[in-house]
Amino acid sequence: MKNLTIFSNHPSWIPDFSLLDKNLSIPGKLGYSWKVLRDGLPYIRIGENIILTCELQKKLIPAQVVADEVKKRLAELKKEQGFKPGKKQAQDVKEAILIKLHEQAFVTSKLINVWINEKHKTLCVESTSKGLVDDVIKRLVRDIEYHGKPIEVSNSVIGFMRKIILDDHAMAGSILRIGSNLVLQDDENKKQISYKNEDIVTEEIKNHLFQGKTPKRIELEIMRKCVSFEIDENLIISKINIDDVKIERSDYENEDDYFDSLFAMHSAQCMEIITSLLDVLGEVDQFQEAETTEEEMQQSYEDGYLAAAQGKQKSDCPIIRSELVAEWVRGFDTWHEENQATQEEVA
Structure with missing residues (x-):
């Protein structure tokens, strides 16, 4: 897992994965469906972790191919009619070509992993694309009656990023430390300044912050471990890099055992990333019932x-x-x- 958009599950939600059988993926089935992963099932359970894979199949029609076909057909019409086709006629031509090309187009497939941790009551979609994540969550709601919300924290993520750059003691007591990548943005003109593989606790960067520039993304590391990742202003985690997981394929009898061991270790590291962030940002209990007045x-x-x-x-x-x-x-x-x-x- 390289990217994570985090959701908090309702305490009462108990997924019934048998419901996924109504929407299993088969070759050529357009739209979103659930890929069969092992033993005829669309999920794999490894201890407290469950992994699903949502497959999006759609027909790919390259924009350049459409443009070339439209240009060719409009030229033919101009020659036949003796005058240039108008906007309405050009639009009709484009729609007709799209229908024709859609019938001939190849089906492409995109896989989006979903990781559920039962102990911590979290669900993560392995994507940073809001549109894609929203689509997957809609399918989870429809197919297994998912009940949860995007993770919410009590402290500002942008404020946290500013603080750890400006205050040398801001990370005291945390297992996190600042990495070497940073993106700042000027909110007036939207121009961004990127720092990559650099010391980002410098007077230059501090001056940028004092001048009103906003941190949009920062790299963090977990101390004493070879784990790095980036977070953005919405607490979406990206570019997860875990170097200390060393598992040899030859140590396992089959691919399933190898995958299970590898995923168990990776998911443990990813959960440590999540919990360490929530420790410093403070998780909001979105499902706690307020005291009755x-x-x-x-x-x-x-x-x-x-x-x-x-x-x-x-x-x-x-x-x-x-x-x-x-x-x-x-x-x-x-x-x-x-x-x-x-x-x-x-x-």
């Missing part, structure tokens, strides 16, 4: 009381937190107790 309790009681007065049934209680349900029911019952005599007279 007295106002909410009173409102639920009044809602239940009103529901009873309107002749509704107890089964009409809305889906809310358990303590609010209890208050709603208490209000509902209170109305009936207060109006029991009236109800008996009516009866």
Whole structure:
């Protein structure tokens, strides 16, 4: 894994991978589907880690081929008609050529890995492309009812990048250290300054920051380990480089055992990257239920009381937190107790 877009899974989400069987990939099947990986299954489980592979198949029509065909056909029409085709006619020609070329086009395939860690309740898509990641997440929601959100941190990632460059002690207590790659951007003209394989804790770079330039991407390393990676302002991890994983293929009887061992080690290193970042940035628990207030309790009681007065049934209680349900029911019952005599007279 070289790139990771991180998501936090809802604590209650338990994936049912058998649901993926409804959308398995076969050669020539256009769109997104799930590739069969091992033993006829579209996933591989290695301890607390699960890997899926989403396959995008689409027909490739090179833009230059389209342009050449359109140019050729428009020239023919001009000769036949005696005048240059107009915009509408040119557009119709292009659409007709696209339809024809689409039928003849080769199908291309792109594989996007999805890594799920059950212990840390995270899901990572191996891509930095927002559009591609969004598409894969949509398929996960549709195919295995995925319930999660993009990882959220309590501290600004840009602020963190600025701080570790400007403050020599900002990384104290962390296993992270600054690497040698950096991208700064001037927010006014959007021009970028890139530093590659350089010391990035210099007076020149500090002056750029003081002048208002914004760090967009920075390389970090894990101390005492040959692990480096880059993060951007959205905490998307890229260019993961793990040099200390040394596994010989000859030590394993088959490819499956070799892959499992290699992936177990790589995923452990990647999880260390994620947890070390969350340690310094602070992960926000997006699924923690807020404490119920007295106002909410009173409102639920009044809602239940009103529901009873309107002749509704107890089964009409809305889906809310358990303590609010209890208050709603208490209000509902209170109305009936207060109006029991009236109800008996009516009866």
